[in-house]
Amino acid sequence: MTKQEHFQARLAEGSVLPTLLCGHCSSTLSRAKIFRNKDAGPRGTACNFIGICSADDCGALNCCDHALAQLDNPTSIVDMAS
Numbered sequence: 001m002t003k004q005e006h007f008q009a010r011l012a013e014g015s016v017l018p019t020l021l022c023g024h025c026s027s028t029l030s031r032a033k034i035f036r037n038k039d040a041g042p043r044g045t046a047c048n049f050i051g052i053c054s055a056d057d058c059g060a061l062n063c064c065d066h067a068l069a070q071l072d073n074p075t076s077i078v079d080m081a082s
Contacts, residue, residue: 005060005061006047006061007023007061007062008062008067009021009022009023009029009051009063009067010026011067011070012028020051020062020068022053022055023062023063024053024058024060024062025055025058027055029052030054034050034051035049035052036048036049037050047065048065049064049065050062051064
C-alpha cells in the first residue's frame with residue numbers, strides 16, 4: 001500500500017479570476033475538479049475543499065482551504081465549478 005500525499009493549493013497572484021494552483025506541480029486546478037469534502041473521511045484529509053490536479057503525470061490531491069480563505073468570497077470559486 002502506498003501513502004497518498006496531500007499538498008496545499010496556492011492562490012495565483014495577479015490573476016483576474018480567482019485561480020488555484022497545484023501545490024505539487026503549480027498547474028492550474030480546474031474548477032471542475034474542486035470539491036467540497038463532506039465528512040472528511042473518504043478523501044483521507046480533514047480539508048473542507050479539495051482539488052485534484054489534472055495535469056499529466058501529477059494527479060495530486062490538494063487541500064484548498066488556505067488558498068480559498070484568501071478570497072473575499074471563498075465559496076464563489078466552488079459555486080462556479082458546481
